Amino acid sequence: MSTADQPLVLGIETSCDETGVGIVRGERLLVDAIASSVEEHARFGGVVPEVASRAHLEAMVPTIERACRVAGIRPSDLDAVAVTSGPGLAGALMVGVAAAKALALSLGRPLYGVNHLGAHVAVDIVEHGPLPEPTLALLVSGGHSSLLLVPDVTADVQPLGSTIDDAAGEAFDKVARVLGLPFPGGPHIDRVAADGHVTIDFPRGLTTGREVERHRYDFSFSGLKTAVARWVAAREASGEPVAVADVAASFQEAVTDVLTRKAVDACRREGVPHLQIGGGVAANSRLRAMAAQRCEAAGIGLRVPRPGLCTDNGAMVAALGAQMVLRGRPASGLAFTADSSQPVTEVSV
Amino acid sequence: MTRMRLLALDTSTSAITVAVHDGSDVLSSGSVVDARRHTERLAPLVEDVLRTAECGADDLTDIAVGTGPGPFTGLRVGLVSARVLAWSLGIPVHGVCSLDALAHGAVERGLVDERFVVATDARRKEVYWATYEPHGSSARRLTDPAVCHPAALPQDVRALAAVGRGPALYPESLPRAVHLFDVDAESLADLAVRRISSGEPMPVDALYLRRPDALTTAERGAR
Ligand SMILES: Nc1ncnc2c1ncn2[C@@H]1O[C@H](COP(=O)(O)OP(=O)(O)OP(=O)(O)O)[C@@H](O)[C@H]1O
Numbered sequence: 001m002s003t004a005d006q007p008l009v010l011g012i013e014t015s016c017d018e019t020g021v022g023i024v025r026g027e028r029l030l031v032d033a034i035a036s037s038v039e040e041h042a043r044f045g046g047v048v049p050e051v052a053s054r055a056h057l058e059a060m061v062p063t064i065e066r067a068c069r070v071a072g073i074r075p076s077d078l079d080a081v082a083v084t085s086g087p088g089l090a091g092a093l094m095v096g097v098a099a100a101k102a103l104a105l106s107l108g109r110p111l112y113g114v115n116h117l118g119a120h121v122a123v124d125i126v127e128h129g130p131l132p133e134p135t136l137a138l139l140v141s142g143g144h145s146s147l148l149l150v151p152d153v154t155a156d157v158q159p160l161g162s163t164i165d166d167a168a169g170e171a172f173d174k175v176a177r178v179l180g181l182p183f184p185g186g187p188h189i190d191r192v193a194a195d196g197h198v199t200i201d202f203p204r205g206l207t208t209g210r211e212v213e214r215h216r217y218d219f220s221f222s223g224l225k226t227a228v229a230r231w232v233a234a235r236e237a238s239g240e241p242v243a244v245a246d247v248a249a250s251f252q253e254a255v256t257d258v259l260t261r262k263a264v265d266a267c268r269r270e271g272v273p274h275l276q277i278g279g280g281v282a283a284n285s286r287l288r289a290m291a292a293q294r295c296e297a298a299g300i301g302l303r304v305p306r307p308g309l310c311t312d313n314g315a316m317v318a319a320l321g322a323q324m325v326l327r328g329r330p331a332s333g334l335a336f337t338a339d340s341s342q343p344v345t346e347v348s349v
Numbered sequence: 350m351t352r353m354r355l356l357a358l359d360t361s362t363s364a365i366t367v368a369v370h371d372g373s374d375v376l377s378s379g380s381v382v383d384a385r386r387h388t389e390r391l392a393p394l395v396e397d398v399l400r401t402a403e404c405g406a407d408d409l410t411d412i413a414v415g416t417g418p419g420p421f422t423g424l425r426v427g428l429v430s431a432r433v434l435a436w437s438l439g440i441p442v443h444g445v446c447s448l449d450a451l452a453h454g455a456v457e458r459g460l461v462d463e464r465f466v467v468a469t470d471a472r473r474k475e476v477y478w479a480t481y482e483p484h485g486s487s488a489r490r491l492t493d494p495a496v497c498h499p500a501a502l503p504q505d506v507r508a509l510a511a512v513g514r515g516p517a518l519y520p521e522s523l524p525r526a527v528h529l530f531d532v533d534a535e536s537l538a539d540l541a542v543r544r545i546s547s548g549e550p551m552p553v554d555a556l557y558l559r560r561p562d563a564l565t566t567a568e569r570g571a572r
Binding site for chain 2: 098108
């Protein structure tokens with residue numbers, strides 16, 4: 001039974017290579033179904049937009065069907081539908097948006113087009129309960145690295161800073177390639193680094209001198225990536241073996257150090273004792289450990305969803321959609337389109 | 350027996366086109382030509398057309414959809430919408446090759462009386478095409494749908510009357526333009542109703558006719 005304070009919401013996510021369908025009842029997650037085309041992309045060494053879009057089309061109905069079956073609901077039980085309207089790959093987003101419109105239209109239910117980044121923050125509500133307001137969010141994924149001040153995840157998300165070049169996940173993926181690890185590289189670096197030691201002091205971008213003042217809440221990872229590539233090339237040129245585990249551990253340490261240092265600094269300066277981490281890189285074990293340590297030392301409450309809810313998924317969209325319903329935000333109608341560069345400040349369309 | 354209420358839609362050409370058919374007649378229809386706005390315009394148009402037909406979504410008994418070939422992004426909007434609508438409503442979805450729908454429309458309108466070609470815009474200076482001949486009140490397809498540069502069309506095909514945007518875009522290759530540019534869901538609906546009653550298989554697989562453009566890491570290495 002649906003009640004006004006426990007809306008049953010289905011969320012669809014297709015911004016990249018995962019077809020995600022999640023269903024929540026209020027602030028409780030019922031199911032997070034996912035179909036990934038990541039294996040199809042691996043042989044191309046990166047996500048191929050057309051391959052992703054084709055896979056979304058084929059996976060859409062089976063994934064929605066599976067989500068409803070596992071949750072034990074009929075489509076007509078739904079109170080609302082939510083979908084990622086952006087940012088992301090345009091063609092991929094459009095498959096999800098069209099599917100969500102068709103579902104909402106067939107049921108006569110409201111549809112919410114929501115921001116993918118806001119959804120990465122909101123997903124923790126179904127894991128750890130309502131978000132403190134305001135909360136500070138560190139969003140780190142293959143496409144984004146941002147620090148956000150979030151007074152209200154359904155309406156007010158303020159960017160404090162973001163990467164000026166590569167995203168953190170992108171740096172993981174590029175460094176993995178340099179080390180001969182498969183795509184996507186993040187989880188492989190995480191695994192390999194577990195057997196390594198931090199032996200190399202790689203550069204920490206935008207953390208010293210003048211740069212901090214100009215880019216206090218911004219990140220830069222391309223210098224780090226280049227430093228790793230040079231280090232590896234130099235070893236190879238001189239015929240020395242490359243200690244992959246140590247390089248991975250040292251690289252991971254540098255990224256994690258910068259991310260957590262800036263996030264904790266932002267919490268202090270903004271006077272917000274709550275940090276929420278989200279996005280695919282939040283699955284990283286070292287980032288989770290270091291954030292826990294530094295937040296504890298600084299008296300900051302830390303929340304990180306379980307790894308499966310950090311990478312792209314449908315539950316996060318459903319979670320944000322349910323918040324939109326609960327807070328009485330206006331629905332999006334059926335005439336909007338996908339916006340591949342939807343700004344983080346535009347929580348819904 | 351409840352009466353048929355078939356919703357037909359196509360997004361494989363520059364038109365976003367929708368119709369409701371009751372098994373013998375079109376009850377309502379609408380089309381907008383807006384080649385890059387399929388995502389925005391399809392769902393509101395479906396709502397309008399259903400309203401005009403005084404048909405609720407849950408009164409529908411069948412969905413028919415053009416399966417292309419057509420520019421991929423727009424094509425997928427129609428296909429995913431049709432598949433989700435059908436699933437959600439618990440009714441069957443039937444696929445129709447979009448070129449067949451254009452050919453059927455040309456015959457229905459009396460625009461062709463001998464062998465002809467349907468040639469639509471495939472972007473990248475190419476056309477999607479297939480040849481047909483009138484057959485009773487419909488069209489019979491003679492060749493499989495294909496994609497190529499208009500100048501590469503076989504000589505005898507270039508001499509045929511040509512339906513679709515191909516001749517408007519490439520008059521030097523397809524000089525005999527027939528004035529029917531885009532798929533019309535009324536024709537699609539009519540053709541779908543005929544095929545459903547004849548029990549023909551109507552798969553809803555996308556007719557892409559092209560592989561995604563991308564080189565595998567192995568192919569890149571081989572270069
Ligand atoms: N354990 C991990 N350690 C480090 N990075 C990881 C780990 N797991 C995943 N990643 C990285 O996270 C990224 C994927 O993040 P996500 O699933 O949020 O998708 P995305 O498409 O990059 O996201 P967005 O659209 O949110 O920018 C990839 O770059 C991947 O390498």
